[in-house]
Amino acid sequence: MPTVYGLRKSGNCYKVQLVLEMLGRPYRWIDTDQTRTDAFLTLNPNGKVPLLVLDDGRRLAESNAILCYLAEGSPYLPASSWDRARTLQWLFFEQYSHEPYVAVARYIRVWLPEGHEREAELPRLHDAGAQAFDVMENHLASESFFSGGAFGIADMSLFAYTHCAADGGFDLSRWPRIGAWLERVRAQPGFSPMIA
Amino acid sequence: MPTVYGLRKSGNCYKVQLVLEMLGRPYRWIDTDQTRTDAFLTLNPNGKVPLLVLDDGRRLAESNAILCYLAEGSPYLPASSWDRARTLQWLFFEQYSHEPYVAVARYIRVWLPEGHEREAELPRLHDAGAQAFDVMENHLASESFFSGGAFGIADMSLFAYTHCAADGGFDLSRWPRIGAWLERVRAQPGFSPMIA
Numbered sequence: 307m308p309t310v311y312g313l314r315k316s317g318n319c320y321k322v323q324l325v326l327e328m329l330g331r332p333y334r335w336i337d338t339d340q341t342r343t344d345a346f347l348t349l350n351p352n353g354k355v356p357l358l359v360l361d362d363g364r365r366l367a368e369s370n371a372i373l374c375y376l377a378e379g380s381p382y383l384p385a386s387s388w389d390r391a392r393t394l395q396w397l398f399f400e401q402y403s404h405e406p407y408v409a410v411a412r413y414i415r416v417w418l419p420e421g422h423e424r425e426a427e428l429p430r431l432h433d434a435g436a437q438a439f440d441v442m443e444n445h446l447a448s449e450s451f452f453s454g455g456a457f458g459i460a461d462m463s464l465f466a467y468t469h470c471a472a473d474g475g476f477d478l479s480r481w482p483r484i485g486a487w488l489e490r491v492r493a494q495p496g497f498s499p500m501i502a
Numbered sequence: 503m504p505t506v507y508g509l510r511k512s513g514n515c516y517k518v519q520l521v522l523e524m525l526g527r528p529y530r531w532i533d534t535d536q537t538r539t540d541a542f543l544t545l546n547p548n549g550k551v552p553l554l555v556l557d558d559g560r561r562l563a564e565s566n567a568i569l570c571y572l573a574e575g576s577p578y579l580p581a582s583s584w585d586r587a588r589t590l591q592w593l594f595f596e597q598y599s600h601e602p603y604v605a606v607a608r609y610i611r612v613w614l615p616e617g618h619e620r621e622a623e624l625p626r627l628h629d630a631g632a633q634a635f636d637v638m639e640n641h642l643a644s645e646s647f648f649s650g651g652a653f654g655i656a657d658m659s660l661f662a663y664t665h666c667a668a669d670g671g672f673d674l675s676r677w678p679r680i681g682a683w684l685e686r687v688r689a690q691p692g693f694s695p696m697i698a
Contacts, residue, residue: 371591371594394570
């Protein structure tokens with residue numbers, strides 16, 4: 307049974323909960339935010355959760371790489387080369403053009419004390435996050451999901467921080483197709499909500 | 503023959519040149535930095551290069567997704583599930599923990615006029631970029647490459663902005679294993695230098 311080191315309220319960690327629950331795979335969850343200790347840095351020198359640890363001690367970091375590994379061979383990661391590539395495109399989009407804005411705005415608003423100096427970053431984060439939502443909304447004009455034409459790990463990845471974007475100060479009613487897609491994700495068999 | 507929309511001096515675009523040259527695949531290269539025009543946004547709504555366009559018009563964005571797609575079935579992307587996952591881990595590391603610091607420092611120092619206000623970001627970018635290099639140096643203490651034990655697309659991806667990190671003000675002599683790894687990458691058959 308694999309072990310996940312994670313933080314329940316982190317969207318990146320929630321992705322791993324979501325794929326494991328949807329796959330019906332048993333796992334052990336160790337909730338921690340102590341990622342800069344010597345002990346944890348031995349496990350992941352990059353000092354981040356989530357981290358997947360297999361029974362034989364092998365370790366894998368990076369939420370979206372963990373999604374790919376766990377979903378291999380399941381319907382959540384397409385087998386065809388092109389659909390797999392499109393899924394990866396959205397996974398990299400999520401980490402580069404979405405998470406650094408949408409997740410960081412949530413972090414500043416929810417986790418830092420009110421009046422913190424980092425609140426000055428919010429306007430820039432809201433502009434860049436809105437651009438990411440525009441790109442998603444555009445995609446959803448012609449497709450229902452992000453994982454090569456079907457529901458899969460790119461949807462789980464994008465869902466993680468999109469569904470709680472209001473925490474960061476985004477008004478998702480500007481993107482109605484995203485709202486409808488969030489509902490389609492929640493309706494998937496085995497869907498597991500974030501434990502906030 | 504696929505078409506690449508790219509900018510030769512961009513590291514993200516150079517990755518695509520590198521994999522195509524190393525695979526010996528013919529391609530057409532359209533050099534452009536006009537990524538926010540209506541015409542280009544029709545091709546890639548996220549307004550970024552590189553963009554891969556197949557003969558039948560299908561399009562793929564995100565440099566590291568393009569690497570995965572082009573290298574599928576070649577020795578540059580491992581077939582085994584675990585080695586593939588480790589390769590993906592480094593590809594996501596590159597886009598989240600490396601490129602936003604190492605590439606952006608280079609952008610500010612090389613592309614913006616001297617004295618630009620964004621130079622104020624450089625100390626933070628240098629600290630975060632150094633952390634990324636520390637993580638790479640640590641990995642290279644026990645392995646020669648980043649792509650599941652062998653040379654492959656995670657090496658091409660990390661090479662793209664690491665080899666020109668001095669442009670951004672990094673002194674790579676602090677990380678001697680990275681220096682040796684850069685030479686091992688340059689020694690690979692079919693290696694193609696960046697066109698600056």
